[in-house]
Amino acid sequence: MSSSVHLSATSLSQQGESFEYDVLVIGSGLAGLYYCLQVLKRQPNIKIALISKAELYECNSRYAQGGIAAAIASPDSPEVHIKDTLQAGDGLCYLPAVETIIRQAPEAINDLMSYSINFSRNSAGDFHLAQEGGHTHRRILNVGDQTGLSLIEALTQAIKKQRLIHVYEHHIAVNLITHYHPHRTDIQGEVLGAYVLDCKKNKIHTFVANCVVLATGGAGKTYRYTTNPMVATGDGVAMVYRAGARVGNMEFYQFHPTLLHHHLTNNFLISEAVRGEGALLKNAETGQRFMAAYAPEQMELATRDVVARAIFNEIEQGQLAYVNLDITHKSKAFLKKRFPQIYTTLINIGIDMSQDMIPVVPAAHYQCGGILTDIDGRTDLARLYAIGETAFTGLHGANRLASNSLLEGLVMAKNAAHCSLKDISTAATSKTTKHIPAWNSPGEVNTRRASQINAHWRGLRGEMTSYAGIVRTEAGLQDLLQLIVRRKKVIEEYYWKHCITRDFIELRNIVLNAELIVSAALSRRESRGGHYREDYPHKKSTAKESIARLTTPQTPFI
Numbered sequence: 001m002s003s004s005v006h007l008s009a010t011s012l013s014q015q016g017e018s019f020e021y022d023v024l025v026i027g028s029g030l031a032g033l034y035y036c037l038q039v040l041k042r043q044p045n046i047k048i049a050l051i052s053k054a055e056l057y058e059c060n061s062r063y064a065q066g067g068i069a070a071a072i073a074s075p076d077s078p079e080v081h082i083k084d085t086l087q088a089g090d091g092l093c094y095l096p097a098v099e100t101i102i103r104q105a106p107e108a109i110n111d112l113m114s115y116s117i118n119f120s121r122n123s124a125g126d127f128h129l130a131q132e133g134g135h136t137h138r139r140i141l142n143v144g145d146q147t148g149l150s151l152i153e154a155l156t157q158a159i160k161k162q163r164l165i166h167v168y169e170h171h172i173a174v175n176l177i178t179h180y181h182p183h184r185t186d187i188q189g190e191v192l193g194a195y196v197l198d199c200k201k202n203k204i205h206t207f208v209a210n211c212v213v214l215a216t217g218g219a220g221k222t223y224r225y226t227t228n229p230m231v232a233t234g235d236g237v238a239m240v241y242r243a244g245a246r247v248g249n250m251e252f253y254q255f256h257p258t259l260l261h262h263h264l265t266n267n268f269l270i271s272e273a274v275r276g277e278g279a280l281l282k283n284a285e286t287g288q289r290f291m292a293a294y295a296p297e298q299m300e301l302a303t304r305d306v307v308a309r310a311i312f313n314e315i316e317q318g319q320l321a322y323v324n325l326d327i328t329h330k331s332k333a334f335l336k337k338r339f340p341q342i343y344t345t346l347i348n349i350g351i352d353m354s355q356d357m358i359p360v361v362p363a364a365h366y367q368c369g370g371i372l373t374d375i376d377g378r379t380d381l382a383r384l385y386a387i388g389e390t391a392f393t394g395l396h397g398a399n400r401l402a403s404n405s406l407l408e409g410l411v412m413a414k415n416a417a418h419c420s421l422k423d424i425s426t427a428a429t430s431k432t433t434k435h436i437p438a439w440n441s442p443g444e445v446n447t448r449r450a451s452q453i454n455a456h457w458r459g460l461r462g463e464m465t466s467y468a469g470i471v472r473t474e475a476g477l478q479d480l481l482q483l484i485v486r487r488k489k490v491i492e493e494y495y496w497k498h499c500i501t502r503d504f505i506e507l508r509n510i511v512l513n514a515e516l517i518v519s520a521a522l523s524r525r526e527s528r529g530g531h532y533r534e535d536y537p538h539k540k541s542t543a544k545e546s547i548a549r550l551t552t553p554q555t556p557f558i
Contacts, residue, residue: 174500206437244381
């Protein structure tokens with residue numbers, strides 16, 4: 001027994017190099033890329049480190065099919081857009097954030113035009129504005145059904161032209177480096193940088209910066225079925241919570257109603273814009289349209305929480321594998337032009353959407369809560385900003401309005417770029433930064449134990465889908481929390497004793513995100529927005545945010 005264990009354990013030092021930058025940006029989605037470009041626009045001579053877990057372009061934003069919501073054409077107005085956002089948010093939106101972000105939408109669109117984004121236009125040359133669930137008017141600017149991809153490609157090209165942006169691909173942040181006063185709890189802690197794993201060299205580097213910006217995206221991989229790519233593991237929320245800052249409304253994880261259900265493809269989203277163009281939801285067994293029983297006025301264009309629960313209910317009651325989305329009343333020419341990516345993807349697996357039904361199921365899609373920030377992206381910790389999906393600005397409330405996420409990423413990136421200039425130009429004291437230690441790992445790799453621990457991921461994702469998904473109960477959440485706490489104990493014990501990999505870092509972050517989601521879901525004994533409690537099906541008269549904070553920070557700090 002001892003010899004076999006000895007063979008699976010090897011010694012390895014993970015201590016890497018030290019780097020100093022003006023700004024450290026962690027995450028290369030829309031918000032992270034746009035922040036880099038906006039801050040350089042304001043202060044051209046600063047040095048930026050941009051951390052990307054995979055290739056620069058691999059992020060949640062890339063897969064956004066719908067578009068950017070902006071009230072830019074009559075009879076629409078920012079006031080109506082604000083009203084729609086508040087309605088979707090089900091009483092938990094923060095009005096100042098909603099008003100600020102939505103009123104900046106036209107300016108955000110104008111700014112984007114300088115990056116040669118070819119938004120779809122009609123025959124008259126005007127923007128082709130799409131309709132999506134919860135929107136009173138057509139207000140979604142799009143690039144066909146590849147809006148996110150087009151944005152990321154354009155911004156990535158702009159990033160590559162900037163000599164002062166140093167891109168670190170295949171790197172993942174492990175922990176933030178923080179500084180707290182040893183005796184004064186009333187003095188705000190500050191972030192000095194982060195420890196970052198080079199996944200190819202297996203070395204953990206020390207990045208020191210005057211300002212750190214988290215743009216790490218969501219945590220869809222907490223669930224078995226998700227529209228998100230593999231990089232969506234809640235890294236930002238986990239790091240910030242361990243560092244002692246507040247996170248909030250974690251129970252509100254939005255489920256997109258229409259993930260393609262097919263054995264030949266994974267994680268492929270059927271855009272809400274398909275329903276915006278008239279697609280109907282039908283029971284796969286009876287062929288009957290069913291949304292009238294759940295949202296008789298808005299029907300298929302009800303908000304995502306309503307449509308996702310309706311589909312879930314149809315699947316559960318009928319013991320079905322999926323429901324059908326029917327847009328066969330539209331011509332092939334129209335569908336190929338309006339939804340080129342969706343049309344081609346479906347054709348490649350034998351589905352002609354102009355003739356065939358599209359099998360769909362709900363899937364984890366978007367984190368409505370996250371790291372608590374103000375309207376400029378500032379967090380509880382000095383010199384630390386959070387933007388994009390990882391941030392909790394208050395825009396989305398209990399349920400995000402479709403196509404408000406890309407808008408939020410753009411506006412918050414620009415706001416944070418402006419606000420962070422003061423931090424960038426005012427360095428942390430040298431007395432503080434010169435004592436930052438290099439990463440010190442235990443120096444042992446146990447491959448067999450690492451493999452056993454990584455198997456927890458598969459189990460956790462299934463449990464989260466079953467007990468903390470679209471429909472929740474006290475008993476299920478309590479059982480799930482106990483399982484999560486046990487898993488977390490095993491994972492933390494391994495973390496402090498062994499060298500770590502990207503897979504392990506992501507697993508550690510996912511388990512913490514799961515704990516935060518489930519704990520918040522247990523504490524919210526009502527049903528509101530994307531959080532539905534079968535044992536508490538009604539909404540309370542007063543809406544309250546759920547806030548979590550670790551009283552004793554676990555992050556390495558000096």
